[in-house]
Amino acid sequence: MTATAEPTTSSAPPENVRSFPKPAFTDAEAGAKTFPSSTSRSYNYFTPAKKRATTYEDVTFDVQPDPARHLTQGWIYGFANGPGGYPQDWTVLRSSDWHQFRDPNEEWEQTIYRNNANIVRQTQQNLENAKAARAYDSWTRGWTTFVERDLGAWMHCENGLGMHVFTAAQRSAPTNMINNAMCVNAAHKLRFAQDLALFNLDISESGLPFDGSVHKAVWHEDPVWQGVRENAERLTAIGDWAQALFATNVVFESLVGVLFRSHLVMQVAARNGDYITPTIVGSGEHDYSRDLAYTRVLFSMLARDEEHGEANREVLQGWLAEWVPVSLHAAHQLQPIWSHPGERVVPFAESLAAATADLTNLLTELDLDVPKELSE
Amino acid sequence: MSRQSLSKAHKKITELSWEPTFATPATRFGTDYNFDKAPKKDPLKQILRSYFPMEEEKDNRVFGAMDGAIRGNMFRQVQERWMEWQKLFLSIIPFPEISAARAMPMAIDAVPNPEIHNGLAVQMIDEVRHSTIQMNLKRLYMNHYIDPAGFDMSEKAFANNYAGTIGRQFGEGFITGDAITAANIYLTVVAETAFTNTLFVAMPSEAAANGDYLLPTVFHSVQSDESRHISNGYSILLMALADEDNRVLLERDLRYAWWNNHCVVDAAIGTFIEYGTKDRRKDRDSYAEMWRRWIYDDYYRSYLIPLEKYGLKIPHDLVEEAWNRIWNKGYVHEVAQFFATGWPVNYWRIDPMTDEDFDWFEYKYPGWYNKYGKWWENYNRLKHPGRNKPIAFEDVDYQYPHRCWTCMVPCLIREDMVTEKVDGTWKTYCSETCAWTDIKAFRPEYEGRPTPNMGRLTGHREWETLHHDKDLAQVILDLGYVRDDGKTLIPQPHLDLDDPKKLWTLDDVRGINFQSPNVLLNEMSDADREAAVAAYTAGGPAGRPAPAPAA
Numbered sequence: 045m046t047a048t049a050e051p052t053t054s055s056a057p058p059e060n061v062r063s064f065p066k067p068a069f070t071d072a073e074a075g076a077k078t079f080p081s082s083t084s085r086s087y088n089y090f091t092p093a094k095k096r097a098t099t100y101e102d103v104t105f106d107v108q109p110d111p112a113r114h115l116t117q118g119w120i121y122g123f124a125n126g127p128g129g130y131p132q133d134w135t136v137l138r139s140s141d142w143h144q145f146r147d148p149n150e151e152w153e154q155t156i157y158r159n160n161a162n163i164v165r166q167t168q169q170n171l172e173n174a175k176a177a178r179a180y181d182s183w184t185r186g187w188t189t190f191v192e193r194d195l196g197a198w199m200h201c202e203n204g205l206g207m208h209v210f211t212a213a214q215r216s217a218p219t220n221m222i223n224n225a226m227c228v229n230a231a232h233k234l235r236f237a238q239d240l241a242l243f244n245l246d247i248s249e250s251g252l253p254f255d256g257s258v259h260k261a262v263w264h265e266d267p268v269w270q271g272v273r274e275n276a277e278r279l280t281a282i283g284d285w286a287q288a289l290f291a292t293n294v295v296f297e298s299l300v301g302v303l304f305r306s307h308l309v310m311q312v313a314a315r316n317g318d319y320i321t322p323t324i325v326g327s328g329e330h331d332y333s334r335d336l337a338y339t340r341v342l343f344s345m346l347a348r349d350e351e352h353g354e355a356n357r358e359v360l361q362g363w364l365a366e367w368v369p370v371s372l373h374a375a376h377q378l379q380p381i382w383s384h385p386g387e388r389v390v391p392f393a394e395s396l397a398a399a400t401a402d403l404t405n406l407l408t409e410l411d412l413d414v415p416k417e418l419s420e
Numbered sequence: 421m422s423r424q425s426l427s428k429a430h431k432k433i434t435e436l437s438w439e440p441t442f443a444t445p446a447t448r449f450g451t452d453y454n455f456d457k458a459p460k461k462d463p464l465k466q467i468l469r470s471y472f473p474m475e476e477e478k479d480n481r482v483f484g485a486m487d488g489a490i491r492g493n494m495f496r497q498v499q500e501r502w503m504e505w506q507k508l509f510l511s512i513i514p515f516p517e518i519s520a521a522r523a524m525p526m527a528i529d530a531v532p533n534p535e536i537h538n539g540l541a542v543q544m545i546d547e548v549r550h551s552t553i554q555m556n557l558k559r560l561y562m563n564h565y566i567d568p569a570g571f572d573m574s575e576k577a578f579a580n581n582y583a584g585t586i587g588r589q590f591g592e593g594f595i596t597g598d599a600i601t602a603a604n605i606y607l608t609v610v611a612e613t614a615f616t617n618t619l620f621v622a623m624p625s626e627a628a629a630n631g632d633y634l635l636p637t638v639f640h641s642v643q644s645d646e647s648r649h650i651s652n653g654y655s656i657l658l659m660a661l662a663d664e665d666n667r668v669l670l671e672r673d674l675r676y677a678w679w680n681n682h683c684v685v686d687a688a689i690g691t692f693i694e695y696g697t698k699d700r701r702k703d704r705d706s707y708a709e710m711w712r713r714w715i716y717d718d719y720y721r722s723y724l725i726p727l728e729k730y731g732l733k734i735p736h737d738l739v740e741e742a743w744n745r746i747w748n749k750g751y752v753h754e755v756a757q758f759f760a761t762g763w764p765v766n767y768w769r770i771d772p773m774t775d776e777d778f779d780w781f782e783y784k785y786p787g788w789y790n791k792y793g794k795w796w797e798n799y800n801r802l803k804h805p806g807r808n809k810p811i812a813f814e815d816v817d818y819q820y821p822h823r824c825w826t827c828m829v830p831c832l833i834r835e836d837m838v839t840e841k842v843d844g845t846w847k848t849y850c851s852e853t854c855a856w857t858d859i860k861a862f863r864p865e866y867e868g869r870p871t872p873n874m875g876r877l878t879g880h881r882e883w884e885t886l887h888h889d890k891d892l893a894q895v896i897l898d899l900g901y902v903r904d905d906g907k908t909l910i911p912q913p914h915l916d917l918d919d920p921k922k923l924w925t926l927d928d929v930r931g932i933n934f935q936s937p938n939v940l941l942n943e944m945s946d947a948d949r950e951a952a953v954a955a956y957t958a959g960g961p962a963g964r965p966a967p968a969p970a971a
């Protein structure tokens with residue numbers, strides 16, 4: 045190539061001629077030539093958990109940089125009272141390497157939309173079928189009231205946690221892997237809350253005697269629900285993101301969430317002639333089992349950290365001491381609703397025993413002592 | 421869903437939030453804005469039941485196009501000149517995207533309006549989509565494009581490179597400091613509303629003209645979420661405007677955000693579109709022409725100016741000055757020349773300009789050749805190793821620039837440089853507004869009013885400082901910009917891959933001392949510094965040093 049010393053000033057192209065970029069054969073595809081790095085076809089700045097990096101790792105790892113890794117100039121914006129970016133001391137827990145965490149669900153763009161779209165499609169189909177089959181007509185009066193009031197109250201809880209625990213927390217953890225996992229958790233909660241709300245709307249339009257607005261008053265004022273609401277509100281007030289995650293997904297979800305969804309609703313709905321609610325609440329349970337999976341991996345990593353494990357377990361033990369009584373209190377306050385459905389097929393004590401057994405197992409897995417309240 | 425059932429469903433969903441009485445959500449991020457008097461504004465109605473399937477369908481189209489591109493051997497027609505710049509662009513952009521997700525709770529904390537909260541939470545999910553779908557596109561490029569070097573170390577290079585850091589403002593700026601400054605004004609009112617048009621509409625059309633139709637597929641899909649985000653931001657802005665006390669902060673933040681976005685985005689995208697393309701049809705729009713349409717007409721005239729009647733003080737002077745920099749002061753050309761000067765510390769290759777390019781530039785920007793032509797001829801002359809050093813270290817009538825402490829793009833429009841001693845150090849700024857941003861805006865007090873939540877400019881902001889007085893070969897080795905033979909550089913000032921002798925190696929850059937202009941400036945005596953600054957501001961355009969004063 046030679047450059048002209050004097051540019052030629054050309055005239056404007058003719059009007060009214062459609063102009064297209066011309067495709068050119070460039071042969072710029074992989075393998076066309078051999079030269080240094082011509083076969084370097086994997087992201088080489090992080091160590092994958094297994095031999096080959098997964099798509100999930102490739103699209104997630106190191107997107108949130110870290111001064112402890114490659115970020116040489118440091119964070120270039122700070123807060124008025126401290127460093128910007130993602131300070132590790134936004135939780136009191138410590139890790140010798142936060143980047144070890146991988147989401148066992150391997151959530152990224154494709155999984156998020158595939159899973160949630162499948163759920164909402166399934167839910168909508170079920171609701172349409174229910175309407176066509178007049179499925180609500182066979183509900184007992186007691187059950188209808190339960191769905192109207194108690195399931196109605198519960199959807200607020202899911203929404204509040206989604207918005208003010210998980211959405212809030214995903215700003216704060218030191219790695220992209222952790223923040224994305226919490227973000228997906230938020231999406232689950234918000235979607236599930238909306239699924240329940242739209243279910244409530246459907247029933248109130250079904251001709252059944254059903255008060256579609258009473259759920260607000262129940263959530264706000266009914267004494268049986270105030271323990272749950274207090275617990276949920278207090279969870280949103282926790283500033284330490286890991287504490288918020290632990291107190292919600294480990295303690296509250298076990299003692300209240302699973303207690304209500306799995307050990308009450310899922311057990312008694314069918315007995316009361318309702319085959320719709322279990323499909324919706326079942327999707328919430330499915331979400332939770334995914335969300336618990338990443339939570340468990342994260343806290344096992346921290347509890348077993350070679351350097352900080354012992355101190356972390358002590359902190360976690362303190363969080364248990366603080367939050368187990370709150371959630372147990374909420375659970376006990378909820379006891380009267382076990383007699384709300386027409387067909388009482390499961391005693392509260394049995395449900396609570398199942399829930400505490402799950403939590404006990406989880407805590408044992410995390411090498412934590414089981415608080416005495418749980419064995420009482 | 422029908423319109424009627426959609427609005428019924430939306431109304432139902434708004435019932436989910438409640439006024440807490442036992443405890444209120446933790447305030448992790450403060451703001452100096454006040455929303456007590458704000459009327460509630462509704463953003464677009466968004467329901468997850470329709471959102472997830474809608475986005476899934478968009479995704480299916482994107483993934484279908486990706487399969488098609490590979491089966492159709494797209495890379496046989498892709499311009500290397502273009503793809504090389506994608507190593508930079510796609511190393512940066514997933515971080516701003518994920519930062520936008522992280523910014524959402526900051527806005528939720530700050531704005532007491534549950535209806536907006538829903539919209540912001542949906543935006544959070546969108547932004548995870550954008551970030552990971554872009555990382556996946558880059559992965560496809562790495563796998564199928566002829567030269568994967570630079571794509572393969574993408575996020576590391578982003579984190580240790582001067583250009584990555586410039587881009588990082590567009591990201592860190594969303595998530596740090598005053599929650600409204602960051603998550604509303606900087607992110608949504610300016611970055612998303614004004615600059616995503618150049619990013620996600622102008623960039624893709626240029627990509628297509630260079631044989632790459634995957635970038636358009638992915639970025640148009642991304643852009644289609646943007647109107648919802650803009651609507652979220654607009655609602656918050658109207659709420660903020662309701663309180664007169666917020667107006668001085670709005671004015672401050674709009675000035676800062678507008679100017680910083682201009683400095684950063686126009687530098688990067690302007691360079692990609694003008695210097696990264698092979699499409700030299702005279703009737704294709706130049707970046708300046710696109711800017712005039714997308715930013716000046718669509719954003720400034722149609723979006724910002726109408727807000728004046730609600731009491732928003734619009735930075736008219738800065739909009740005009742941004743245009744002045746682009747049109748009269750050669751901003752994009754100066755930046756592209758700087759990127760090319762700095763090629764040894766890049767992680768992509770930069771193609772020299774040809775006669776056809778010269779011709780196009782002269783047509784679109786009359787007078788271009790007299791300013792920049794000679795330098796690009798020298799770039800071409802010095803592109804191979806052996807007889808010469810990299811162009812930055814040869815005498816080509818170019819003075820390596822000082823860096824702007826605020827926007828971190830160098831002070832390329834030499835006469836505009838501002839030099840001040842701030843917080844104990846001599847700092848240089850590309851413009852009055854960048855100086856004001858550091859000295860006045862990012863401080864705990866603004867125009868006599870306490871602004872305890874305002875952020876700070878932090879970090880090792882002059883990149884060269886980190887590498888001062890080191891051997892260039894060592895700098896490149898430390899950065900990791902070396903190919904898998906352990907000696908050939910990832911960056912090259914040309915696209916010739918066929919002849920190994922044309923590829924620069926560490927040996928070719930050994931023995932060159934790398935220096936930081938800012939360190940040197942701070943080491944000078946007052947008199948020397950004043951003289952150096954006077955000479956610098958007398959220099960340019962195209963980095964030409966001022967003629968030595970007559971003895």
Ligand SMILES: [Fe+2]
Nearest residue numbers: 517520547550
């Ligand atoms: Fe985005």
Ligand SMILES: [Fe+2]
Nearest residue numbers: 520612646649
């Ligand atoms: Fe966005």
Ligand SMILES: [Zn+2]
Nearest residue numbers: 824827850854
């Ligand atoms: Zn600047």
